[in-house]
Amino acid sequence: MTSSYANAHRLFLQASMSERFFTETKAIEMYKKAYLANNVRRPTETFQEFIASINQKLNTIDMEIRKSHDETDGTPVWALVNTNGDEISKLVTEYTAVEISYFKHLIELIVTADYEEFSVSSITALREASKLKTSITKSAAESLLQKFVEDKWLILSKNGKYSLSQRAILELQVYLKETYEDNLIECTLCYDIITKGQRCDVQQCKSRFHHHCSRNYFASQTEKVCPSCKIAWKESNVIGEDNNNKSKGGSSRRKNKRATAVTREGDEEEEEEEEIEEVVAEEEDERDY
Ligand SMILES: [Zn+2]
Ligand SMILES: [Zn+2]
Known part of the structure; x- marks a missing residue:
C-alpha cells in the first residue's frame, strides 16, 4: 500500500512538472491516472488530501501546487509554482x-x-x-x-x-x-489578485469582484447591492480593458517604481528540476517492498 501511495504522488508531480499550468479537470484526471498506473483502483487519499501531501513535500524546496480561477470564465485552474519570489x-x-x-x-x-x-x-x-x-x-x-x-x-x-x-x-x-504592491488590487470576495471583473459604482468604495465571484455571491443574496456601501451593484461597471472608469472621472493611478529585480543567470530551471527529482526520490525511498 505504501508503495503505490508514494508512486502515485511521484507520478502526479512529474505530470505537473511537464504541464506547469492545467485545469482542475485535468488535475483530477492526473490524480486518478496516478493511482491507476499503480494498480490502485480506489485512491487512498481524496484529491484535496493528495495535493496537501504533495505540497507538504514541495514546501521544503519553496514550491507549491496552487489553485486559482481563470478571471475570464471562472474555470478552476492549477499550477506548479515557486513560492520564493524569483519565479x-x-x-x-x-x-x-x-x-x-x-x-x-x-x-x-x-x-x-x-x-x-x-x-x-x-x-x-x-x-x-x-x-x-x-x-x-x-x-x-x-x-x-x-x-x-x-x-x-x-x-x-x-x-x-x-x-x-x-x-x-x-x-x-x-x-x-x-x-507592484501599490498597484495591484484584490477581489473583495476571494482575495486573489483581480485584473478583470466588476467594481462598485461608488468611486471611493474599494469593492471589486471577479465576474465568477460576483455570480456566486449574488446567487445567495436577496439584494444586489455592494456589501460595503449598500449601493446597487451594476455588473456593467467593469475593471479591465475598455471600462468606463475614465469617463466617470476615475482616478489615474500612481506609477510604481520600476521593477529592479535583476534576472538571475544560468541554470535555474535545471537546479529546480534536480530539487524536484530529490523530492521524488525521497518518496521512492519510502517504498515498502
Ligand atoms: Zn474573486
Ligand atoms: Zn461599494
Missing part, C-alpha cells in the same frame, strides 16, 4: 535576458495602467520595445508578443489589448505582489 527568473530557459526584460516591462505597463484597465494596447506594446535598454525591433517584438500569448503568459483581446493571463497571475504572484 520570473525561472523563465531563463524559455526566453533570453532581453526578452525577459521586455516581458517585465509589459507587466509593468499592464499592472500600472490608469483607470484599472490592467491592459496595454498592441501599439504601445510595440512602441515600448524600441525604448528598452537593449531595444527590440518591431518585427522581433511582434513575434515575441505572439510567443507570450502562445505560452499563455499574456492574453490578446479582440480589441488588440494585452493583459495578464491566469497563468501569469498564478505563477508570478509573489513577484507581482512584491513589485
Whole structure:
C-alpha cells in the first residue's frame, strides 16, 4: 500500500512538472491516472488530501501546487509554482535576458495602467520595445508578443489589448505582489489578485469582484447591492480593458517604481528540476517492498 501511495504522488508531480499550468479537470484526471498506473483502483487519499501531501513535500524546496480561477470564465485552474519570489527568473530557459526584460516591462505597463484597465494596447506594446535598454525591433517584438500569448503568459483581446493571463497571475504572484504592491488590487470576495471583473459604482468604495465571484455571491443574496456601501451593484461597471472608469472621472493611478529585480543567470530551471527529482526520490525511498 505504501508503495503505490508514494508512486502515485511521484507520478502526479512529474505530470505537473511537464504541464506547469492545467485545469482542475485535468488535475483530477492526473490524480486518478496516478493511482491507476499503480494498480490502485480506489485512491487512498481524496484529491484535496493528495495535493496537501504533495505540497507538504514541495514546501521544503519553496514550491507549491496552487489553485486559482481563470478571471475570464471562472474555470478552476492549477499550477506548479515557486513560492520564493524569483519565479520570473525561472523563465531563463524559455526566453533570453532581453526578452525577459521586455516581458517585465509589459507587466509593468499592464499592472500600472490608469483607470484599472490592467491592459496595454498592441501599439504601445510595440512602441515600448524600441525604448528598452537593449531595444527590440518591431518585427522581433511582434513575434515575441505572439510567443507570450502562445505560452499563455499574456492574453490578446479582440480589441488588440494585452493583459495578464491566469497563468501569469498564478505563477508570478509573489513577484507581482512584491513589485507592484501599490498597484495591484484584490477581489473583495476571494482575495486573489483581480485584473478583470466588476467594481462598485461608488468611486471611493474599494469593492471589486471577479465576474465568477460576483455570480456566486449574488446567487445567495436577496439584494444586489455592494456589501460595503449598500449601493446597487451594476455588473456593467467593469475593471479591465475598455471600462468606463475614465469617463466617470476615475482616478489615474500612481506609477510604481520600476521593477529592479535583476534576472538571475544560468541554470535555474535545471537546479529546480534536480530539487524536484530529490523530492521524488525521497518518496521512492519510502517504498515498502
Ligand atoms: Zn474573486
Ligand atoms: Zn461599494
